[in-house]
Amino acid sequence: MIRLRLSLAIALLAAAAATSASTARAQDTHYFVAYSHHLEEPGNLEVEFYSNYGTQKAGNDFIAPWVELEYGATAWWTTEFYLDSQSTFHDSTVFTGFRWENRFRPLMREHWINPVLYVEYENTTDADKTLKEVVGFDNQFDFAERNSVLNKSYGHEIETKLILSSDYKGWNISENFIGEKNLGHEPWEFGYAVGVSRPLRMAATPSPCKFCRENIVVGAELYGGLGTAKSLTLSGTSHYLAPLVAWELPNGVSFSLSSGIGLNDNSHRLLLRWGVSYEIPGFGRKVRSLFR
Amino acid sequence: MTNLRLLIPAFLLLVSLAAAAVGAARDKDATDSRGVLLAIAQAPVKTRDWKNPYEGDADALLAGKKLYGQHCAECHGANARGLRNAVSLRSPQVQNATPGELVWFLRNGNLFHGMPSWSGLPDQRRWQIVTYLKSLR
Numbered sequence: 001m002i003r004l005r006l007s008l009a010i011a012l013l014a015a016a017a018a019t020s021a022s023t024a025r026a027q028d029t030h031y032f033v034a035y036s037h038h039l040e041e042p043g044n045l046e047v048e049f050y051s052n053y054g055t056q057k058a059g060n061d062f063i064a065p066w067v068e069l070e071y072g073a074t075a076w077w078t079t080e081f082y083l084d085s086q087s088t089f090h091d092s093t094v095f096t097g098f099r100w101e102n103r104f105r106p107l108m109r110e111h112w113i114n115p116v117l118y119v120e121y122e123n124t125t126d127a128d129k130t131l132k133e134v135v136g137f138d139n140q141f142d143f144a145e146r147n148s149v150l151n152k153s154y155g156h157e158i159e160t161k162l163i164l165s166s167d168y169k170g171w172n173i174s175e176n177f178i179g180e181k182n183l184g185h186e187p188w189e190f191g192y193a194v195g196v197s198r199p200l201r202m203a204a205t206p207s208p209c210k211f212c213r214e215n216i217v218v219g220a221e222l223y224g225g226l227g228t229a230k231s232l233t234l235s236g237t238s239h240y241l242a243p244l245v246a247w248e249l250p251n252g253v254s255f256s257l258s259s260g261i262g263l264n265d266n267s268h269r270l271l272l273r274w275g276v277s278y279e280i281p282g283f284g285r286k287v288r289s290l291f292r
Numbered sequence: 293m294t295n296l297r298l299l300i301p302a303f304l305l306l307v308s309l310a311a312a313a314v315g316a317a318r319d320k321d322a323t324d325s326r327g328v329l330l331a332i333a334q335a336p337v338k339t340r341d342w343k344n345p346y347e348g349d350a351d352a353l354l355a356g357k358k359l360y361g362q363h364c365a366e367c368h369g370a371n372a373r374g375l376r377n378a379v380s381l382r383s384p385q386v387q388n389a390t391p392g393e394l395v396w397f398l399r400n401g402n403l404f405h406g407m408p409s410w411s412g413l414p415d416q417r418r419w420q421i422v423t424y425l426k427s428l429r
Contacts, residue, residue: 075404167411
């Protein structure tokens with residue numbers, strides 16, 4: 001039922017966006033896991049619906065949809081709110097929690113490598129299968145339990161990232177170093193994500209177009225765990241390579257697709273992610289005007 | 293433990309608000325001796341010699357106009373005369389800048405004063421936007 005409602009909401013959003021007169025477009029790298037230094041434009045709200053379909057070697061396959069509300073608070077600070085859910089085949093559909101993330105650009109100019117500081121508070125259950133990051137010794141067997149068991153265990157976590165990102169000749173190259181701490185008495189867990197992407201055509205064409213190369217972005221992500229503070233390692237955890245493609249429409253709608261392939265026995269064989277997002281320009285100003 | 297769970301989001305909120313207040317406090321309308329906005333004139337001197345590869349290119353101008361509509365018009369207005377806090381791009385403070393300075397400024401932005409960095413656009417598209425902006429003189 002939740003899947004049906006979500007699909008309906010996505011269809012409505014896409015229809016509304018397709019008929020919208022507004023023409024704001026973000027400069028997005030369309031990574032699902034990695035982050036670049038490109039923040040949301042100030043005052044804009046990006047509404048995003050994503051889903052992650054994963055195959056399980058042990059246990060049932062799943063779909064984990066999530067919603068993101070990404071707001072450009074300033075040109076150097078983006079704040080984002082997430083609602084996560086998942087549906088496991090032959091099991092159940094559950095709401096798995098929320099996350100609140102903030103990204104800050106400490107340097108006010110562009111450099112060869114641009115750092116961004118990331119802090120996120122997560123209040124999610126062990127049933128969360130969005131796999132927005134892989135840390136510690138995360139592996140596919142963590143998801144083998146039934147939802148009724150996994151969803152009882154709530155985790156309060158702080159996730160930090162050092163995002164390093166560069167733009168060179170139309171390419172974006174981003175490296176993320178992830179540190180996650182459960183606020184219980186768990187050790188720090190670490191992970192990494194690397195992304196590269198670029199549009200298929202660099203220069204824009206003179207006339208408006210939808211199906212043209214300048215609107216297509218291609219790239220790939222590599223991500224995985226790095227163990228814990230007690231045992232920093234690449235083994236015993238999972239790793240993925242995920243080619244991606246995105247289509248940006250001139251009216252601010254974009255569609256993204258990524259096919260993640262598990263690189264070792266601890267990984268899900270396939271993580272198929274897709275999403276649609278819509279940029280609402282001047283959202284902050286419109287909200288403020290309601291209170292004047 | 294409960295206190296810690298409440299304190300962390302509260303701390304994040306406070307840090308964010310404090311940082312926003314610092315950002316709002318800087319002067320953004322100052323100009324240099326040429327009458328160019330200081331934020332633009334801070335571009336390295338070498339950028340003044342950068343040649344626009346699309347100068348005189350009618351297609352680039354149209355492409356720049358299209359890109360302007362997608363990325364810039366929300367703040368600077370469809371006619372580029374400026375809206376709210378965003379400056380008019382037809383004003384001498386902007387038009388007196390060289391194409392190289394403008395393309396540098398588009399790449400870097402003025403983050404403290406709300407102008408985002410457009411480094412995510414390929415160089416070619418930033419030059420196309422500058423081609424369009426210069427046609428507004």
